[in-house]
Amino acid sequence: MKITYPHMGSLNIILKTMFNGIGVEVIDPPPTTNKTLTLGVKNSPEFACLPYKINLGNFIEALEKGADTIIMLGGIGPCRFGYYGQVQKEALIDLGYNFNMIIIDPPHGRLTAFLRELAEYFPQVEVKTAIKSFIFSIKKMIAADKLEKVLLRYRPYEINEGITTKIYEKTIKKLENATTNKEVNTIVSNGIEEIKNNVNTKSKKTIKIALVGEIYMLLEPFTNMNICKTLNELGAEVTKTDYLSDYLINSAFKLPQKIEFKKNAKGYLERDIGGHGLNTVANTVKYAKLGYDGVIHILPFTCTPEIVAQEIIIKVGKDYNIPVMTLIYDENTGSAGYQTRLEAFIDLIERKRMNVS
Amino acid sequence: MVKTVGIPKALLYYNFYPMWKTFFEGVGANVIVSQETNKKIVDDGIKSCVDSACLPVKTYLGHVIDLIEKKVDYIFIPRVVSVEPKKYLCSKFLGLPDFVKSSIDNLQNIIDAEINLYNGEKAFKKEAIKIGNIFTYDNKKILQSYYNALNIQKEFEDIMKRGYTATEAFKILETKKINDKVFTNYDIKIGLLGHSYDIMDNYISMGIVDRLKNMGVKIYTIEMLSEDQIYYGISKLSKDMFWKYERDILGAGLFFLENNYVDGVISVAAFGCGPDSLTEDYLERMYKRKKTIPFMQLTIDEHTGEAGILTRIEAFIDLLKYKKRKVVI
Numbered sequence: 168m169k170i171t172y173p174h175m176g177s178l179n180i181i182l183k184t185m186f187n188g189i190g191v192e193v194i195d196p197p198p199t200t201n202k203t204l205t206l207g208v209k210n211s212p213e214f215a216c217l218p219y220k221i222n223l224g225n226f227i228e229a230l231e232k233g234a235d236t237i238i239m240l241g242g243i244g245p246c247r248f249g250y251y252g253q254v255q256k257e258a259l260i261d262l263g264y265n266f267n268m269i270i271i272d273p274p275h276g277r278l279t280a281f282l283r284e285l286a287e288y289f290p291q292v293e294v295k296t297a298i299k300s301f302i303f304s305i306k307k308m309i310a311a312d313k314l315e316k317v318l319l320r321y322r323p324y325e326i327n328e329g330i331t332t333k334i335y336e337k338t339i340k341k342l343e344n345a346t347t348n349k350e351v352n353t354i355v356s357n358g359i360e361e362i363k364n365n366v367n368t369k370s371k372k373t374i375k376i377a378l379v380g381e382i383y384m385l386l387e388p389f390t391n392m393n394i395c396k397t398l399n400e401l402g403a404e405v406t407k408t409d410y411l412s413d414y415l416i417n418s419a420f421k422l423p424q425k426i427e428f429k430k431n432a433k434g435y436l437e438r439d440i441g442g443h444g445l446n447t448v449a450n451t452v453k454y455a456k457l458g459y460d461g462v463i464h465i466l467p468f469t470c471t472p473e474i475v476a477q478e479i480i481i482k483v484g485k486d487y488n489i490p491v492m493t494l495i496y497d498e499n500t501g502s503a504g505y506q507t508r509l510e511a512f513i514d515l516i517e518r519k520r521m522n523v524s
Numbered sequence: 525m526v527k528t529v530g531i532p533k534a535l536l537y538y539n540f541y542p543m544w545k546t547f548f549e550g551v552g553a554n555v556i557v558s559q560e561t562n563k564k565i566v567d568d569g570i571k572s573c574v575d576s577a578c579l580p581v582k583t584y585l586g587h588v589i590d591l592i593e594k595k596v597d598y599i600f601i602p603r604v605v606s607v608e609p610k611k612y613l614c615s616k617f618l619g620l621p622d623f624v625k626s627s628i629d630n631l632q633n634i635i636d637a638e639i640n641l642y643n644g645e646k647a648f649k650k651e652a653i654k655i656g657n658i659f660t661y662d663n664k665k666i667l668q669s670y671y672n673a674l675n676i677q678k679e680f681e682d683i684m685k686r687g688y689t690a691t692e693a694f695k696i697l698e699t700k701k702i703n704d705k706v707f708t709n710y711d712i713k714i715g716l717l718g719h720s721y722d723i724m725d726n727y728i729s730m731g732i733v734d735r736l737k738n739m740g741v742k743i744y745t746i747e748m749l750s751e752d753q754i755y756y757g758i759s760k761l762s763k764d765m766f767w768k769y770e771r772d773i774l775g776a777g778l779f780f781l782e783n784n785y786v787d788g789v790i791s792v793a794a795f796g797c798g799p800d801s802l803t804e805d806y807l808e809r810m811y812k813r814k815k816t817i818p819f820m821q822l823t824i825d826e827h828t829g830e831a832g833i834l835t836r837i838e839a840f841i842d843l844l845k846y847k848k849r850k851v852v853i
Contacts, residue, residue: 212801214793244766247798258809261812481626
C-alpha cells in the first residue's frame with residue numbers, strides 16, 4: 168500500500184512522520200504548483216472552491232507518482248468539504264486511475280473516533296506504536312507552528328532582507344528529519360533564537376494585522392499567494408488566526424474555544440454556520456478589541472460560510488472603527504492585483520494613524 | 525390592533541409558506557407577502573450586500589426591503605438550520621438573520637426564530653411558542669395553530685406530490701379546487717432539478733416552468749417525487765448527503781437516471797452556488813457514464829438577458845423530441 172493525501176499547510180510533515188512511524192509507505196504529493204492547479208481546475212466543477220480543485224490536483228500528481236491509496240477526510244456538514252471525497256473519487260475514476268480511497272468521516276469532529284476508524288484500515292499495525300507516532304507527529308506540528316508564529320511577528324524587522332525566511336526554511340527542513348522529542352525541541356528553540364538575533368524591533372513603527380478566514384486559505388502559502396510574507400515585507404506584523412495544531416487540538420479535546428468564539432461573535436453571528444464562518448466573525452471582533460490596526464479576511468471564491476461572514480464583518484469593522492478588507496481567491500494566478508490592494512491597505516492604516524495623532 | 529407579519533417571497537417561501545401563514549394567522553397576526561420578484565427587488569438586493577452572495581440571497585434582501593417599504597410590524601426571517609433530523613441546510617440559511625441584519629441598517633422587529641429539527645421536533649415546538657408569544661399569551665391557541673400549520677404543510681406537500689408546482693399548490697390550498705386535467709396533454713417529460721427558490725421564482729429563473737409547459741413538457745421537480753423514489757436514488761450513493769435539499773436533488777437525479785422515468789433532465793443552479801457545484805458535478809458524471817438520458821445544466825445569475833436561456837431550453841427540448849421521433853429534421 169502506497170498512501171497519499173492532500174496538501175494542507177504543514178500537514179504533509181505530520182502525516183509522513185505518522186505513517187513512517189507505523190511502517191506504511193507514503194508517497195508525498197509533489198508541492199502544489201501552477202501545474203497542480205491546472206490539473207485540478209480542468210477536472211473540477213466550475214464553482215467548487217479552490218481547496219477542492221487543488222486537492223484534486225494533488226491526488227492526480229500523487230497517483231502519477233505511483234500512489235495507490237488516497238486518504239481523505241470527510242464530514243457531516245454543513246461545509247461542503249464533507250462531500251469532497253465522494254465527488255473527487257468519481258472524477259479520478261473518470262480519469263481512468265486505479266486506486267483505493269479511504270474517506271474518514273469524523274463523527275462530530277472527534278479526533279479519537281477518527282483514529283479508531285483509521286486504525287481499522289491497518290490491522291497489522293500495533294495500536295501502541297500508532298499512538299506513539301501520532302503523538303510525536305503532533306508535537307512536530309506544534310513546534311512548526313510555533314516557529315511560524317515567531318517568524319510572522321519578527322520578519323518585518325529583519326536586519327538583512329530575506330534572512331529570517333532563510334532561517335525559517337532551514338529550520339523546518341531540519342524539523343522534518345527529526346526523530347526524537349529532544350531533537351524537535353532543540354531545533355525549534357535554536358531557530359527561534361536565530362530569528363530573534365537577526366531582527367531590530369526598534370527600526371520601525373509597529374503595524375499589527377490579523378489574518379482571518381477560511382483555514383485552508385490561511386494555511387497554504389501557494390493558494391493565498393504568500394500573503395503573510397507580502398504583509399511582512401510591507402512592514403506589518405501578522406497574526407494568523409488559525410493554525411493546524413490549534414485546529415486539531417481543539418477538535419480533539421473539545422477545548423472551550425467554540426464557547427469563546429460564540430461569546431466574541433455575539434450580536435453579529437449567533438451560531439456556528441459550518442466551515443470557519445463563526446471563527447472569522449469571532450476573530451475579527453477579538454482582534455478589533457485587542458487594538459489591532461487592521462483585519463484581512465481571505466476566502467476561496469464561492470465559499471458560502473465565509474460569504475456570510477464577509478457581509479457581517481463589514482459591520483464589525485464599522486462598529487469598532489477598524490479597517491477590514493476581504494480578498495477572494497480563485498484559480499487566477501495574477502498576484503499584482505493582490506499586491507496592490509495590500510499596499511493600499513497598509514497605506515490606509517498609516518494614514519489613519521497620522522490623522523488620529 | 526392586529527399586528528402584521530411580513531414574509532419575504534424568496535428562499536424557503538416556496539417550501540413553507542402555507543405553514544407559516546397558517547401559524548401566524550392562527551395566533552392572530554395579519555400576514556403580508558412581499559410582491560413578486562422584479563427588477564427593483566433584485567437591484568435593491570444587489571446594492572445592499574456583498575457581490576459574492578448568491579442571487580437567491582440577494583433577491584431575499586430585496587424582498588425584505590420591499591416589506592420595510594410596506595411598513596409591516598414584523599418581518600419573519602427564520603434561521604432555518606435543519607428541517608429534517610440529521611440533515612442541515614446550506615450555510616446561508618444558518619446565518620440568514622445575521623446576514624440580513626448586517627446588510628440592512630436599522631432593521632427592527634424581525635422575528636428570527638431558529639427552526640432546527642436536527643435533533644428532533646422538541647426544540648421546534650418550543651420555538652413556535654416563543655414566536656406565538658409575540659402576538660398572544662394564550663399558549664393553547666398557539667399550540668392549536670402549530671398543529672394546524674403542520675397539517676396544512678402536510679396537505680401542501682401531498683398536493684405537490686400529485687404533480688403540482690409550489691405556486692399551483694398555493695392556489696389549490698386557497699381555492700380548494702384541483703384540476704387534474706392539466707396533465708393530459710404533453711409530449712415529453714422532464715426532470716427539473718434545483719432548489720425551489722431557483723426554479724419557482726419566475727423572475728430569476730426567467731419563467732422556466734411556464735416556458736417548459738408551453739412547449740408541451742410535463743415537469744417533475746424534487747417536491748413531486750415520493751420519499752421512496754428519492755431514497756431509491758440515494759441508495760446508489762456511497763455516502764448519504766448531509767444537506768436536505770441537495771440530498772433530494774441527488775436522489776431525484778439518480779432516480780431519474782435509473783428508471784427512465786423522464787426523457788431528459790435539466791438542472792438549474794445559481795451562479796456560484798456552493799452545494800450545487802458538487803451535486804451537479806456528481807450527477808453529470810453519472811449521466812455521462814450511462815449515456816441513456818440527456819442532461820443539461822443551467823446557471824442563473826443577475827443578468828436579465830433571456831435569449832441565452834431560452835435558446836438552450838428550446839434546443840434541449842428539440843433534441844428530446846428528435847430522440848423520440850416527434851420532430852423530423
